[in-house]
Amino acid sequence: MHIPEPLRHPLGRRTFVTGAATAMLLAGAGVGAGAGPARAEDLVGGNLPDFHPALKDELRFPLAWGTSPHRDFRAWRRAARAKVEEHLLVDRQDRTPYDPEFTDGPGGDGYRRQSVTVSLTRYERVRGSLLTPHGRGPFPAVLLLHDHGARFDIGKEKLVRPWDDDTRLASARAWADKYFSGRFVGDELARRGFVVLSLDALGWGDRGPVTYEQQQALASNFYNLGSSLAGLMAREDARAAGFLAGLDRVDARRVAAVGFSMGAYRAWQAAALSDDIAAAASVCWMTGLKEMMVPGNNTLRGQSSYYMLHPGLARHLDFPDVASIAAPRPMLFFHGAQDTLFPAEGVEAAYEKMRAVWRSRHAGERLHTKVWPELGHVFTAPMQDEVFTWLDAVL
Structure with missing residues (x-):
């Protein structure tokens, strides 16, 4: 031939x-x-x-709980978290003061709107939306993490209704209609008594917009500079959790991370990296790595996957292993059975691996996993209502 x-x-x-x-x-x-x-x-x-099957066969995840040489769970958590931190390629010792600046917006339906600008790292200031319920605090709080979706003109606005930009409002409404049953999840949470913080990741909203085709070059340039795009996002999310927990209006013992799609990945990752997160709800992002790396999967296209790629970490830990660093804290994972981004066998393999960890801590009831048979890659009103009820119970 x-x-x-x-x-x-x-x-x-x-x-x-x-x-x-x-x-x-x-x-x-x-x-x-x-x-x-x-x-x-x-x-x-x-x-x-x-020869990709041979590469997959070599992935044994030797630092996973149960196969790691660490038999004490707390020692394992420290070692596993340190391994993740090592592969972020972003300085874990950055203690730059947050130095927040608040700007009031128009009143919401039972809550106060503010824009907040903070320093999550020493490199730049980041603008976000902060919603506070009316009444006396301190309140429970949610770090609300936006998705990817290859839609970059809006970030935080995908989840919190923008109040100062009609163009973004039109984009945000279309996004909410497509994925969230027409709701703004952040505004719903604020009406239900939660302080809500949502910030733009690099490339979205006020920190963008990048184009789809620019993502891979952006990520490679981070690597050339000895840093990491995914690592920066992980570090910023953990720092954002600390900022939110430190607000006077927030009960620091009751802070959750919530996200959809890439935001779901960010939510369980933040819970793994930050003790400021008391619980996390992740909708439509959990799988086993080997089950995801199959012909036809979206990850194989590169581009957007660079926001969730920590080079070399797969030689030590799988996705559910990283999420399990948060055990035995309460965690929720939802999956739509019609979601083509995450094959069902990978989702179930990841769920079972996490169940084993929580059960080993005598905390199986704190891990809530559910597959929605009729749904795809969405976070619909019924799913939201179940998450809200779960948050009320665990916080």
Whole structure:
């Protein structure tokens, strides 16, 4: 069989194949000359190296609870968190004063609106939306973490109704209609008695917008500068949790992280990295890494995955292992069975791994997992109502 020149390896071995070239190569592998085109199920596709099964087999996650040499849970948590911190590539010792500036907005329905600008790191100031219920505090609070969605003109506005920009309001309403049953989740939480803080991640809203095609270059340039885009987001989220917990209006013992999609990833990650988070609710982002790295998965496209990529961490811990650092604190994970981003087997494998950790702490009832059979990648009103009820119970 003729191999196109760009795909030839100096030693005659295939090293990287995609698309039509993949079909040509695999059509001749093990089926004989002249056997015709490869079947769809035979194709690698999606930018995977053709030896990717061997790479996956080498991932044993040796620092996971139960296989780690650490037998004391607290010692394991310290070691696992330190390993995650190491792979963030962002200075964990940054104690830059928050130095918040507050600007009042128009009154909400039972709550006060404010813009807040804070220093989460020494590099730049970050603007967010802060909602405070009417009445006497201190109140429980939610760090509300926005999704990715390849929509960058709005970030915090996806979850908190903007009050000072009609263009963003139109975008935000469309987003809420598409994913949140027309609701602004942050405003709903504030009406129900929670202080709500939502900030833009780098690239969104006031810190953007980047374009979809710029993400990979942005991430690679962080790496070239000895840092990490995903690590910065993780560090900022943990610092934001500390800022929220330290507000006089907030009961520091009752702070939760809540997010959808990439925001869900951020929520369980923040709970793993910050003791300021007492509970976390993650909607539509949990899976096993090996089950996610399959042909056709969105992660294989690169780009948006760089916001959730800590190079080398997979040699030590899987996604559910990182989330389990938060055990035995209350955690909620929802998944839509029709969600094509996360194969069902990966979701269930991750859930079972986490259940084993919480059960080992005699706290199985504190881990709430649920699959919604009829739903896809959404955070609908019924899902929200169940999260709100759960937050009331655990906080």
